Amino acid sequence: MTTVLSLTDASYIRNRxxxxxxxxxxVDDSERWVILGPNGAGKTTILKLVTANDFPTTGTVDVLGERLGKVDIFELRNRLGFVSSATARRIPPNELVRDVVLTAAYSVEGRWNEQYDAIDVRQADRVLAEWDLLELADQAFGTLSDGERKRALIARAVMTDPELLLLDEPSASLDLGARERLLQMLSGFAQSQYSPAMVMVTHHVEEIPPGFTHLLLVRDGKIQAAGPIADTLTAENLEATFGMPFELTVSRGRYAATARSTSA
Ligand SMILES: Nc1ncnc2c1ncn2[C@@H]1O[C@H](COP(=O)(O)OP(=O)(O)OP(=O)(O)O)[C@@H](O)[C@H]1O
Structure with missing residues (x-):
């Protein structure tokens, strides 16, 4: 097992x-982590450090064997796949879905006059098929539904075979069908031995795809609990993280949480 990500006493301080x-x-290379916690807990800030979009005020962050602050962040980012609402905003709306994926090979967001190698075109077709996008390949990115757009961004992120895939709320704003479809695909991807280590931020235990292995619970910038999902995702830990009691159920690898009535 290789460690792909390591935060040690990392603090991020703004306005004191x-x-x-x-x-x-x-995080080790065989692990697929979910980060869960209330609004403002610091989940996105963790991803911001891991993607070298910012630096810890104190402590250290090591990503793919490189210490942040001592590595060329552009080279490091080429080894990461990252999907967030901000990555969607950088894609030109008139870009064809095929090119959204293909341009990842050159780390650019809009196709210009680049000539792509046959191997990159084949890889893009393989990834488009894997994320069920072949029929949409010639459609403009800006015309996709939210669910299709999320799949296109994930396909773009995995096009370059990243060593670590980071997903910030990939199923936010999706309707039930689109969410379930995406979770099924993420679940299949997470279970493949050829997939990279993954870290996914979500707000809902219902959105944890089967195949994810570990859970990081964050509250007020601190780790509330961390470890294998089966041990860490408990009603007690959810209560400690969200500050209210929950009824937690699990069925066929999927979790559900609802507020527990305290009146009975
Ligand atoms: N650069 C910054 N300067 C000041 N405050 C910041 C900065 N970055 C983040 N924050 C604050 O830190 C807190 C954590 O933000 P973050 O986006 O990491 O939370 P989150 O857990 O991802 O929240 P959400 O679930 O709502 O997306 C928020 O209160 C945010 O306003």
């Missing part, structure tokens, strides 16, 4: 407020 407070967390 610790947005992340001495976070120590490690």
């Amino acid at each position: 407020r610790p947005i992340l407070d001495t976070v120590t967390w490690q």
